[in-house]
Amino acid sequence: MTDSTFAHAWNDWHAERERYYGDPLGWVSLIGLYWLTDEFDTIADLPGRWRADGDAVYVEGIDGTDRLEPVEGAPGLLVEDGDRRIEVIRRTGSVALRVYDPKSPHLQSYRGIPSYPPNESWVVSGRFSPYDQPRAVTTGAVVEGLKHHHRAIGVVDFELAGVALQLLAFSGRDGGLHILFTDSTSGVTTYPACRSLAITEPAADGVVTLDFNRASNLPCAFTDYATCPVAPAANRLTVAVEAGEKNPR
Template identity: 75%
Template sequence: MTSSADTTVGTFEAAWNHWHAERERSYADPLGWVSLTGLYWITEEFETVADLPGRWRADREAVYVEGIDGTDRLEPVEGAPGLLVQAGDRRIEVIRRTGSVALRVHDPKSPHLKAYNGIPAYAPSETWRVVGNFTPYAEPRVVTTGAVVEGLEHHLRAVGAIDFELAGTTSQLIAFGDASSGLRILFTDATSGLTTYPGARVLSLDAPDADGTVTLDFNRAANLPCAFTDYATCPVAPTENRLAVAVEAGEKTPR
């Protein structure tokens, strides 16, 4: 006989399994993060870049390309997803970070993609699903963090703080994003650099209830792209978001 408790646990685990499978599928994309084969910073002088077609240069306003049909000027936005240029089977992503411009190369024949074997993770447990209270700031504030690439910075829009208790410890985390549509938390914990990625993991939350109540499901603590590739420019967790407890939940280091 199946009890309501069994059904609840089964539903929780099924939902997590679906989330985990979708995460693994997304990183298996033949032109996704794991397919990256290079990150090349370009200068103000026209130059060839590795074995890529054309000649490239960049200034404070735009990126200029010679020799690729239909593409001569691109305007990547600071900190935003890159602009894409097709180069045969490969895709060149043009990004701007901390004022500089780089080209990321996505290749469906990448050896990293061939070696990809999914995302290791802790078994899901409702122990790591807790309720917290979100307190919005009077005005959003900018929190500056470092990046996994030396010399880069990220400027994140912080909208409030979340107080909660986890593993018997009272904690607080700064939340980013938009309280009306959903929040994101970049954090580290006592597992970081051991079983989980050292720079940060990210936890996405639904919008808070009217009274500020939020649910933090650390079973869905996810790796950033930099956990999979050396060619990402992800932020590291701000100092305020370094938990003292060991969060043995969510995704582990994949390599």
């Protein structure tokens, strides 16, 4: 790949990332996260009255909506509120409402995603070694008290600047791998909780390519109203990965 082709591909990826987070009803438009109890109550300036238990969410005063069943850890169920959207989520057994508002002051001040300049030296080869059986890995979250349960399927071994490193890998899309990691830039120039790296499906011999230029922020880097995981202990690198997205705050 030529330098210009590499840079062009990265610029396209980066532009799509900025568009995604700048969506009028996307992550940056969030204005609140409200946890429900088992007693009916009004929530901020939202319509209706809400309560939740271990089975469902119950709503009074919103036509066409009286019971919702959000799935643990999955994207939430959406309820329209004029131009806004209310997302009903279940996390670690509790239920919360997230509110997306296209008039959010956070969205008005959004200026894109700061990033390190793309550099091919941060594209490295590694080798994926699958586990005989997937392993359950539990991590904390950016919201105190919440937990995330992951399915680890193996490890990726690679080198950066002559240092042998290893990362725990989860199942990704289309047969690929998904990695959550921190490094010595975390909390300095990059978001402290973790960044994400997608890796395409390993070759037959386990060879993979890690492009740290595409180390990505999770939604929690942009908003206090996300419930993202933190990196597993095994994926806290001691080297500085000066590539990919920086802390947008």
